[in-house]
Each structure stands twice: as structure tokens, then as C-alpha cells.
Amino acid sequence: MKTLTKAATTGLLFGVGGVYLALVGLLEMMQARPIVFGAVNLGQAVLALLALACGVVAARDAGPAFARAGAGLLGGLVAGALMALLQVIVATVPLQGMFIAASPALRNMLAFGFAPGPGALAMLLGGGIGGLAGAVLAVTLPSLRRAIVAGAAAVVIAGVFQELIQLMMQYEGIIGWIRDFVYTWQGLRPQGAVAIFVIAGGTSLVLSHRSSADHVPSPDERRRRRFISAGVALLVLVLMPLLAGAYIGEVLMLVGLYILMGMGLNLEVGLAGLLDLGFVAFFAVGAYTTALLTSGSSIGLLHLSYWEAMPIAVLISILGGVLFGLPVLGVRGDYLAVATLGLGEIVRIVVLSDFAAPLLGGPQGVLDIPKPSIGSFELGSPVKLFYLTLVCAGVAAFIAWRLENSRLGRAWEALRDDEDVAQALGVNLIRSKLLAYGLGAAFAGLGGSIFATMLGSVYPSSFQLLISINVLALIIVGGMGSLPGVVLGAIALIGLPELLREFGEYRYLFYGAALIVMMRWKPEGLWPSEVRSRELHAAAGEAEPVAAMEPG
Amino acid sequence: MALLELSDVQVFYDKIEALKGISLSVEAGRIATLVGANGAGKSTTLRAVSGLIHPRAGTIRYDGTTLAGRQPHEITAMGLVQVPEGRRIFGRLTVEENLAMGAFTRHDRRGIAEDRERLLQLFPRLRERLRQVAGTLSGGEQQMVATARALMARPSMLLMDEPSMGLAPMLVEQVFETIRTINADGVTILLVEQNALMALSIADHGYVLESGRIVLSGPGRDLLDDERVRHAYLG
Ligand SMILES: Nc1ncnc2c1ncn2[C@@H]1O[C@H](COP(=O)(O)OP(=O)(O)OP(=O)(O)O)[C@@H](O)[C@H]1O
Ligand SMILES: [Mg+2]
Numbered sequence: 001m002k003t004l005t006k007a008a009t010t011g012l013l014f015g016v017g018g019v020y021l022a023l024v025g026l027l028e029m030m031q032a033r034p035i036v037f038g039a040v041n042l043g044q045a046v047l048a049l050l051a052l053a054c055g056v057v058a059a060r061d062a063g064p065a066f067a068r069a070g071a072g073l074l075g076g077l078v079a080g081a082l083m084a085l086l087q088v089i090v091a092t093v094p095l096q097g098m099f100i101a102a103s104p105a106l107r108n109m110l111a112f113g114f115a116p117g118p119g120a121l122a123m124l125l126g127g128g129i130g131g132l133a134g135a136v137l138a139v140t141l142p143s144l145r146r147a148i149v150a151g152a153a154a155v156v157i158a159g160v161f162q163e164l165i166q167l168m169m170q171y172e173g174i175i176g177w178i179r180d181f182v183y184t185w186q187g188l189r190p191q192g193a194v195a196i197f198v199i200a201g202g203t204s205l206v207l208s209h210r211s212s213a214d215h216v217p218s219p220d221e222r223r224r225r226r227f228i229s230a231g232v233a234l235l236v237l238v239l240m241p242l243l244a245g246a247y248i249g250e251v252l253m254l255v256g257l258y259i260l261m262g263m264g265l266n267l268e269v270g271l272a273g274l275l276d277l278g279f280v281a282f283f284a285v286g287a288y289t290t291a292l293l294t295s296g297s298s299i300g301l302l303h304l305s306y307w308e309a310m311p312i313a314v315l316i317s318i319l320g321g322v323l324f325g326l327p328v329l330g331v332r333g334d335y336l337a338v339a340t341l342g343l344g345e346i347v348r349i350v351v352l353s354d355f356a357a358p359l360l361g362g363p364q365g366v367l368d369i370p371k372p373s374i375g376s377f378e379l380g381s382p383v384k385l386f387y388l389t390l391v392c393a394g395v396a397a398f399i400a401w402r403l404e405n406s407r408l409g410r411a412w413e414a415l416r417d418d419e420d421v422a423q424a425l426g427v428n429l430i431r432s433k434l435l436a437y438g439l440g441a442a443f444a445g446l447g448g449s450i451f452a453t454m455l456g457s458v459y460p461s462s463f464q465l466l467i468s469i470n471v472l473a474l475i476i477v478g479g480m481g482s483l484p485g486v487v488l489g490a491i492a493l494i495g496l497p498e499l500l501r502e503f504g505e506y507r508y509l510f511y512g513a514a515l516i517v518m519m520r521w522k523p524e525g526l527w528p529s530e531v532r533s534r535e536l537h538a539a540a541g542e543a544e545p546v547a548a549m550e551p552g
Numbered sequence: 553m554a555l556l557e558l559s560d561v562q563v564f565y566d567k568i569e570a571l572k573g574i575s576l577s578v579e580a581g582r583i584a585t586l587v588g589a590n591g592a593g594k595s596t597t598l599r600a601v602s603g604l605i606h607p608r609a610g611t612i613r614y615d616g617t618t619l620a621g622r623q624p625h626e627i628t629a630m631g632l633v634q635v636p637e638g639r640r641i642f643g644r645l646t647v648e649e650n651l652a653m654g655a656f657t658r659h660d661r662r663g664i665a666e667d668r669e670r671l672l673q674l675f676p677r678l679r680e681r682l683r684q685v686a687g688t689l690s691g692g693e694q695q696m697v698a699t700a701r702a703l704m705a706r707p708s709m710l711l712m713d714e715p716s717m718g719l720a721p722m723l724v725e726q727v728f729e730t731i732r733t734i735n736a737d738g739v740t741i742l743l744v745e746q747n748a749l750m751a752l753s754i755a756d757h758g759y760v761l762e763s764g765r766i767v768l769s770g771p772g773r774d775l776l777d778d779e780r781v782r783h784a785y786l787g
Contacts, residue, residue: 417642423624424634426657531644534685
């Protein structure tokens, strides 16, 4: 009985989630992205994924196999029923006055192209089958499950990012032949989808077979493997703009800037535990310093070259960070977050003000910022600037890594855990905190400096609070205090949404969902630092959080 | 000669006067104790000495120099180290890393390694648990970590705030035994305790604190026999 109630509740939850996605218009928008051309679109894939996930969750802890299958089926049916109900309501009641997304097109999609009656039946059945499949998937062999998931994920990626991938395959010969086999110009061919599924799934099977056959990998080995795969991924990222051109170059450039800022904020929040919501101020300082020093317009001060201005911008940012830190030295925890929020806004408002306008250009900003050049070679295009960002991020990462393992890094961690004790052990509170602000600001300032030359102009409106929040979100998702986590977080929260640009208006919905999901299932982040995962696991050893959340 | 000397120290928390002008001194190489009820101002005294709060009036002198206006880390660097109340260890770090943090101000690798070895002899239980995350240790073990961590700084004087709090009687005995051993190694100790019986019996000199004032002082043994002390603290 309890299992059934739980399965039904799960179905209800997933159903409500689906209804929500439909009514905010996301589902219909996703439907416009084909995965397999003419067969499966992203919207349907998301529905299927919801049904599967519903089945997995409903079947968890349901006991014997047949009970699990039943629970999965029930969950899927309930979720499907809700979606079917939505479809019928959209068909009969004019809802569009309230929900603009409740359009005939949405109804048509939810009914799989059938009339309302048969469509509802199809959705109900589809939900049930999906839920059942999810439950079955949850009890199959782990290696098989992994293979299926890997195959499906590969197909979705290949389909959703088809434009980008095709762009990278603009060659004659073997690559061209593969491209034509897999893709039409509009999307994946069915045969391509099958091939990708088989190859990705098969690879996963072979890999898991090889690793599980003789031994469980030791933590060290797992770490090494993770670093190797990260290295390969990084190499791909580095080479991608060369192959795929300006658009991906721009996206990766943005990712690079956020990585720079993420590394800076990571020193402050991740290591020193200083929750800073005014971080964008340092980004602004770096950008404006560069702008004022190099701009060819009348507001420009010295007309320096970019390379002369960049180090000065970083230095001024450090100074800014220290000045910023002074008034909040004695402020801790939640109060610090609010205080820094205020400081960040003050910077933006000062830049906007008439008072500073003669110097900073006010709302008109500073224009005519030159591009950097090496000799006579100008780094003019996004791709070239991306490589500049990459080099800077690499250097910054090295510095951040050295800092983390330095005496200063340990002082920060001690301060973060317990200020009084840290001081009792000889940590200089004032100096360590100011250094955290100053060095954190240096990274953001460098990012700002590149940002200025990238756009060729700076405006106060570019330095919104939202940037601080984005940076904070990416280090939380990546894993507090972890350098690889910053990279992963930036790719996941900045790069992905940028690639799926048509979903731009739903970006923060995606953020919110990603944050909630992370906090619920992987609070330590995508690539946690060692200390942090240790902390969370020690805590989980005492009380199983999942069990505690279950409805009684 | 007095290593630590407080004269007429007054501390306020906003408008609350927590210390109403206290004077005490601790001789080098000795154990002194400050006993008193909850809220008497014992922790406040130690926090004032460590530089975590600043007295409104009065002077604190350590080894002949005044501590006024010094930052906590400077005071630590002078060899005056506090083991705070409630064993505030770094719960996310391992025992080993906690000990390493204790040696934060030191650069002599050799000496650090030697001291670590010496401390692991003093606390054999910690040796078995070097790799354990300190937050998962038992209360008694955490107290050991807190004490060992402070000793890693190679202090000349240790300020201990209620090291026996919340421990079983047998462990309490052990804690006081350890304090004696540390003192025998040449570390001067100012011990704050609610367990007046134990504290006074190992202390060379004792002070009784009541609502921010020192109401009694004398050699530990004498205080133990004192009628008023027996009545108020020993039941
Ligand atoms: N941060 C603070 N702000 C305001 N008042 C405080 C603060 N810390 C302590 N006090 C007050 O100062 C007085 C002395 O506190 P203190 O912590 O020194 O007592 P204690 O003798 O160490 O007590 P216990 O044995 O319970 O630890 C108490 O009345 C307490 O309420
Ligand atoms: Mg106390």
C-alpha cells in the first residue's frame, strides 16, 4: 500500500513538472529542435525522459522485481494521466488568455498528432510504458543500464548540437562521408542515430566490462582516470574553435571569462569562506581600467596598448579588492553577503552617475578600445581572443592551484572553519582576508580587462548583479573550493545555455532547476574538492538524508 | 617572575560589564587555575588575554611586555596559545591536518616532526586515528586533538578553557594527568575550569571568579580547604 501511494505521489510530482514545462512554453520550444530528423524532437525526448525518470524514482525501494515494475507502471500512468488531462483541457477550454503557451500546437504535440480523445489515450499509454521502462531499467544490470544511458545521451547530444557538429565536419573524404551518413542538413538521420547509439553504448559496455572484470578501481586510479578524461575533454574544447569557427569561439570565450571569475570567487568563497555577492565590481574595475587606459576616444587617459594596460588593470583590481574588503573585515556569514551585495551595487551606481560621468563616461560608457596585437598580428577575431583568454585562464589556474596549496591557502581554510581558532593558531586575520579579496579581484579584473577589449567598449549596464550570481552559481554547481569544478561549472551553466540560445528566456529556470537538483543529489558539486566531499560524507554517515526526506 | 600578569582588567560586551577589574598573575613554569560558575567571566578572561577582545581598561602583560593593541596572531607568535572552549577542532580536516594547522606559524620541519612524534606519544589514541576526519572523533578524542594542535605551536604558555567539559569521570582524570605532563615539560598553564576540585588539586595557584570579580585567591591546596570554596563549588 505504501509503495503504491509513493508511486502515485511520484507520478503526480512528475506530472505536475511536465504540466509546468508545457505551460511555460518550454516544451513547445524544445519541440522545435529535432534530434532525429522527422522522427524524434527534443520536446518528445524530454517527455520520455520524464516518464523514465518517474519510473526509476517510483520503483526505488519498492521491494521485489514485480512490485518495482508495478510501481514504475503506476507512476508513469499517473504522470501520463496528468499530461493527457492537460491536453484535453487545452483542447476544450480556451486557456491562452492566461497561458500563452497553451496553444493548439502544444495540444497537437501532447496528443502526438491525434485528435483529443485518442491523443489522451496515447499519452496515458506512453506514460505507463515510459514508467515501466524506467523501472525495468533501474533493475537491469548496471553495465547494461550504463550502456543504454550512454547511447541515448550520445544520440541526444549529436542531435541537439547537430549544427555545431556538422560545422566541424566540413571536410571531404572520410569525414564528409561519415557526416553524410549520419546527418541530413537538418538533423540526424535515423540510421545515424542507430549507429551512434550502438557505438556509444557498445563502447560503454566494453569499458565497463574491462574495468569490472578484474578489480574495483582504487580511489587513486579513479582520480587519475578522471584527470585523463578531463584532459581529453579540455583538448577537444581547445581545438574546437579552430574547427568550428567564430560562433563556438565566442561561446567558449565567454566560458573562459567566467572561468577566470570563477577561479577568483573560488578563492574568496570556496577557500576563505567569504560569501561575496559584489564580485562583479572587480570585473568592472578591470574592464574600466583597461578601457580608460587604452581607449582612443576623447575620454581615454593614456592611450596605452592593451598589453601595457592589462597588468595595470589587474593591479588596480587588486587594490579595489583590498579597499572593498576593508569595510567588511569584521562582518561574517549572512551579513557579509548582504554587505558585499551593497558594495557591488555602489560601484555600478557610481559608474552610472553624473558625478563620475566626465571620467567614466556615464551611461554612454567608454568606446574605441583597441584589440591586443602581437607584433603586427592583431588578435581581432573571437577565436583569437579565445586563445588569449585560454592562456590567461591557464596561467590563472596555475596561480590559483599554487595558492590553494600554499600557507595562505591553509590560512584561508582555517579562517573559513573557525576564525577564532585560526587566529589562536597564528593566522593573521586581517592580512589573510584582505589578500583573499585582493587576489580574488585580480582574477576578475583580468577577466574584465579581456572583456573590455573583446567588446571594444564598456557600459555600466554590463556589470549587473546577475553576473555575481552566475559566478557564484557556477562554483556551487562545479564544487566549492575545487578548480576543475570551476571549469565544469562554467561549461554547464554558461556554455550550455549559450549554445542552446533559443531557450535564452528560460535560462534562469534552468539555473534554478540545476541548483535544486544539485543540492538535493550532489551537494558537493560536479567535481568536489577532497575536503568538501569528505565533510559531506562524514555528515551523511550519521543520518541518511534520503531516508529522512521520505514521506512517512 | 610572573610570566602573565593581568591588572585591573575590565571587559565590556556592549553595556554588559563581564570583567569588573580583575588582577591575577601566573608564575613561569607553574599551573594556575581560574574557577567559577557559569557566566562568571572565565572564557572572557582568556579571550582578553588572547587578543580576541580588547579590555576597556587595565593592562595585560606577558613576559614583561604589554599585549595592548596586539592582534591575536601576534600574541600566538609570542608563545601564548589558547585551547578554546568546546574543543573547536577543524571538523572537516583529518587529525593529521589538524595537527599540521597547529604548526602554522613554524617553519622548522625537523622540529615540527619531532613535536608531532612527542605528542603522539602523549596521545597514543590519536596515532591510530591520524587519517580520520576529526569531526567524527569522540568528545574525548576531540579534546586531545585540540590540545595537541595547540601544543604543535610549541607554546611557552597554554591557556586552556574547560578541557574536562562533558567528559566521563575517567577521561577527566586523564585530562588532568595530561595537563600535569605538559606542565612538567616546561609549559606554563592557565587553566579555566568549572570542575574546581580537580583544577585546584593540580594547580599551584588558584583564583575564584564570581560575576566578573576575583573573590578569592591562594595556593590551590589552601583554596581546596577553604570553607567558602567548599561550600560554593565542592558541595
Ligand atoms: N559575545 C558576547 N556578547 C555579550 N555578552 C557576552 C558575550 N560573551 C559572553 N558574554 C557574557 O559575559 C559573561 C561572561 O561570559 P563567559 O563566557 O566569560 O563566562 P564563563 O565563565 O566562561 O562561563 P562558562 O563556564 O559557562 O563557560 C556572561 O554573562 C555572558 O553572558
Ligand atoms: Mg566559558
